[in-house]
Amino acid sequence: MNNPWVAIPLADYERHMASPAVGQAEMLALEFGALLKSHAPKTVALVGCAGGNGFDKAAEVGVSRLVGIDINARYIADAKDRYADTIPGLELHCADIQGDMPDLQAVELVYAALVFEYVDVPVALRNISRLCRPNGLLAALLQLPKQGADAVTHSPFASLKELNSIMRLVPPGELLDSAEAAGFACLSQKTITLQSGKQFSLQLFRLTSGLPTGCRNHFCRNRT
Ligand SMILES: C[S@@+](CC[C@H](N)C(=O)[O-])C[C@H]1O[C@@H](n2cnc3c(N)ncnc32)[C@H](O)[C@@H]1O
Incomplete structure (x- = not known):
C-alpha cells in the first residue's frame, strides 16, 4: 500500500495546517524554537519535516547542521528550494522513518512533531535512536484526542482525508514505553492547548543507552 502522505500536495498540507480551525503550523515551529533556545544544540534533525516548517528557527540560533x-x-x-541558499549546513533526505534509513551522522536534538501518528512507533523509535547522539535529546509532539472531534480536522483539502486510513493517535504513555525500550529516558512532558481546544503532548527524552530505563517523571508516566 502506498503511503497517503506521498500523494498530498505540500500546498494542501500547509494551507490546512495554517487555517484558523487547525492553527498548528505556528505552534509546531514555536515549540521547536523554544527547544533550540533552551538546549542550544548545534546539530538537529527534524523527522517528518514537510516543507521545512521551523527551519528558520534553527537558522536564527546558529544551528550548524540541520537535517530534514x-x-x-x-x-x-x-x-531545498526554500532554504538551501539561506541555511548553511542543511541536509535533506527523502526517507521512511519506519524503513531502511540512510546512514546519517547522529545529531544532538531530534524533533519529531506529529509524525508518530503515522508510523509503527517502536520501529520509528529504533531508527530515531540511531539518529540521536548518546545523551542527545528527542522531542516528540503528539496530538491528544478531543472528544467529539475527528483526529484529522475537517478541511476543504480533500487530499488530506486519505490520512484517516493510516492516522492513529498515540497515547503519550505508549510512546513513553516504546521510547524507554529504544534507550530513551523521559525528562519532561507538557500539554499544549490551542485556541481551537485541540491538545498536544510534548515529551522530551534523553538517549541514555540501549537499555530500558525507568522514568522518574510521574507526570509523564501518568499520561495515557
Ligand atoms: C503532520 S505532518 C507534520 C509536519 C511537520 N512536523 C510540521 O511542522 O508541519 C507529518 C509529516 O511526516 C511525514 N511522514 C509521514 N510518515 C513518514 C514516514 N514514515 N517517514 C518519514 N516522514 C513521514 C509526512 O510526509 C509529513 O510531512
Missing part, C-alpha cells in the same frame, strides 16, 4: 527527513520527495525538493 521526510517520506515525500516533493516536500524535500520544496524545502
Whole structure:
C-alpha cells in the first residue's frame, strides 16, 4: 500500500495546517524554537519535516547542521528550494522513518512533531535512536484526542482525508514505553492547548543507552 502522505500536495498540507480551525503550523515551529533556545544544540534533525516548517528557527540560533527527513520527495525538493541558499549546513533526505534509513551522522536534538501518528512507533523509535547522539535529546509532539472531534480536522483539502486510513493517535504513555525500550529516558512532558481546544503532548527524552530505563517523571508516566 502506498503511503497517503506521498500523494498530498505540500500546498494542501500547509494551507490546512495554517487555517484558523487547525492553527498548528505556528505552534509546531514555536515549540521547536523554544527547544533550540533552551538546549542550544548545534546539530538537529527534524523527522517528518514537510516543507521545512521551523527551519528558520534553527537558522536564527546558529544551528550548524540541520537535517530534514521526510517520506515525500516533493516536500524535500520544496524545502531545498526554500532554504538551501539561506541555511548553511542543511541536509535533506527523502526517507521512511519506519524503513531502511540512510546512514546519517547522529545529531544532538531530534524533533519529531506529529509524525508518530503515522508510523509503527517502536520501529520509528529504533531508527530515531540511531539518529540521536548518546545523551542527545528527542522531542516528540503528539496530538491528544478531543472528544467529539475527528483526529484529522475537517478541511476543504480533500487530499488530506486519505490520512484517516493510516492516522492513529498515540497515547503519550505508549510512546513513553516504546521510547524507554529504544534507550530513551523521559525528562519532561507538557500539554499544549490551542485556541481551537485541540491538545498536544510534548515529551522530551534523553538517549541514555540501549537499555530500558525507568522514568522518574510521574507526570509523564501518568499520561495515557
Ligand atoms: C503532520 S505532518 C507534520 C509536519 C511537520 N512536523 C510540521 O511542522 O508541519 C507529518 C509529516 O511526516 C511525514 N511522514 C509521514 N510518515 C513518514 C514516514 N514514515 N517517514 C518519514 N516522514 C513521514 C509526512 O510526509 C509529513 O510531512
